[in-house]
Amino acid sequence: MGEIPDADGVGTVGNPICGDMMQIFIKVKDNRLEDVKFKTFGCGAAIATSSMITELAKGKTIEEALKITRADVADALEGLPPIKMHCSNLAADGLRVAIEDYLKKKEASK
Amino acid sequence: MRRICMDYQAGVPTDPRVLEAMMPYFTETFGNPSSPHQFGQETKTAIDHARSKVAELIGAKKVGEVIFTSGGTESNNLAIRGVAHRNREKGDHVITTKIEHMSVINTCKSLQKEGFKVTFIPVDKYGIIDLERLKSEINERTILVSVMYANGEIGTIEPIREIGSICHDRKVYFHVDAVAAAGKIPIDAERENIDLLSISSNDMYGPKGVGALYIREGTGIVPVIFGGGQEKGLRSGSENIPGIVGIGKAAEIAKNEMYSESRRMVELRNRLINNIIRDIPHSYLNGHPTERLPSNVNVRFSYIEGESLILSLDMEGVAVSSGSACTSKTLEPSHVLLAIGLAHEEAHGSLLFSFGRQTSKEDVDYVSGILPDIVKRLRAMSPLTPKEELG
Helix, strand or coil: CCCCCCCCEEEEEEECCCCEEEEEEEEEECCEEEEEEEEEECCHHHHHHHHHHHHHHCCCEHHHHHCCCHHHHHHHCCCCCHHHHHHCCCHHHHHHHHHHHHHHHHHHHC | CCCEECECCCCCCCCHHHHHHHCHHHHCCCCCCCCCCHHHHHHHHHHHHHHHHHHHHHCCCCHHHEEEECCHHHHHHHHHHHHHHHCCCCCCEEEEECCCCHHHHHHHHHHHHCCCEEEEECECCCCCECHHHHHHHCCCCEEEEEEECECCCCCEECCHHHHHHHHHHHCCEEEEECCCCCCCCCCCCCCCCCCEEEEECHHHCCCCCCEEEEECCCCCCCCCCCCCCCHHHCCCCCCCHHHHHHHHHHHHHHHHHHHHHHHHHHHHHHHHHHHHHHHCCCEEECCCCCCECCCEEEEEECCCCHHHHHHHHHHCCEECEECCHHHCCCCCCCHHHHHCCCCHHHHHCEEEEECCCCCCHHHHHHHHHHHHHHHHHHHHHCCCCCHHHHC
16 A cells, blocks of 8 residues: 555546546566555545555566456455445556556666 | 544444344234234234324324325325325425425425426525515415425434414425434324424334334325335335334434433533534534534544545544545535535535544543544544644
C-alpha cells in the first residue's frame, strides 16, 4: 500500500463518483516489475483487489504482467460477490494502464 | 472482543418485556377474535388493548382510528394507494418529498404508471422540506401530501405541524410516514392535522412483521388487500395476535419511557458528534444539528469511502451503516444524501451511527476513540487525500 514517489508508471482507473478509484504505481528494472504499490478509494473489494494485484504482479516481466486479467485477480481472492465483479474489480485495468504509461514514457525518452 | 451495535436503524431487538407479553398468545390464548365464544373474545380484548396503546402513543382521538398491518411498508402502501384510488374522481395529483423511504417513493412511482401525477418536493441542505414550494405545488387536482415525520438516515425532523396546517387549509389529505420517529419523539396526530400515519413495531422494540396505520375518521380510503374484512375491511387476513400484542406493549413502553430515554440519547448523540468533529479533520455532520432524532448521528468523512469504514469498524467489533453505494443493491449512493446536495463521493463517505436502548456512554467513547485512527489509515490509502493532509 502507498505511493512510489519515483514510479516508472502510474495507472489511475475508476472514479470517485462511482465509489471506486485506484492508482497503481510500478517500478521497473530490467523489464521486470521490481515494485508495485496502490492507493485506493473504495469499498472492501476494491481495496482487496488492489492489494492482490500488487502480490500477483511483483517480480513478473512486463509481458507476463500484461496477461493478468480481472478473473485472475478475483480467483486469487477466491471469488468476489457478483455485484462487485464489475465495479470494484479494477485492479487488472489499473496495472495495464500503469504499464502502458511506463512503455509510453520509455518510448518518448528514446 | 467488545461488540457494539450502532446500527439500530437497520434492526432492533425485541424488548424482553414485549416478548413476555406476547408469549401467552402463541400457545395459550389462540382464539380467532372474530369468533363470538370465549376463546375468540379473549384475543379480541387483547387486540383492543393493543389498539388503545398505539392510539395513545400517536395521539389518535379515537382508538378505532388505528388499524394493524404487517409493517411500515404495508402501512405506507395502504395509505398512499388507498387514498389515491378512493379519491381519483377528486384529483390525480400526489405530492411527496425526495427523501422519503423507498416504500413511499416506489408506491408513488407505481401510481405514476397508473396515470397519477406525482411531485417530489426538494429539501434544503439539512433535509427540511421547502414549505413555500409545497404551498405552490398544491393545486385543485391534489388529493394527498405524504411527508415523513423524521428521516431515519440523516435524522432530520420535518415541520409536520406546519405541513399539517397547510394541508388542512387546502383540504388535502396528509399522510405521514412516522416509522423512524414513532416511540422516539412525541407525535400528536390529532393536533398536527395528520390524516394518515404509518408506524412499524420493530423500530420501537416490538417484534418484526407488525405495523399500524392511523386513519383519521372520515378519511376516504380503499383497501389494497382483500379478504375476510378484518380491520374495518381495510386489512383483511386473520390477525397476527402475538405481533399485535407486541406492538401494543412496545407502544406502551415507548410512551412511558420517551422523556427519560430521549434525554439520555440526545446527550449520547451530541457527545459522539462533538467528539468526531473535534478529533477528525474534514468530518462534517449530515442532517439538521438540532431538529434531529435523538438516536441519529450521520457524519461524512472527506477522501474515503463508507464500506471500507464499515469493514474497518466491524473488525473492531462496531456495527454501523453507510450511505455508500457498495452497501446497497443498486450501487447508487443514498438518494437522501444526494437530495441534501452532497456530491456522489461525499455520499459514499458518509456513516450512520444509530443508537438504541442498549447504547451506553462507554460505547460512544469507545467508538470515538478508535475512529480517528481508522479514518487516518484509510485516508493514507486513498488517492483522493491531498498530500498536505497526510503529514
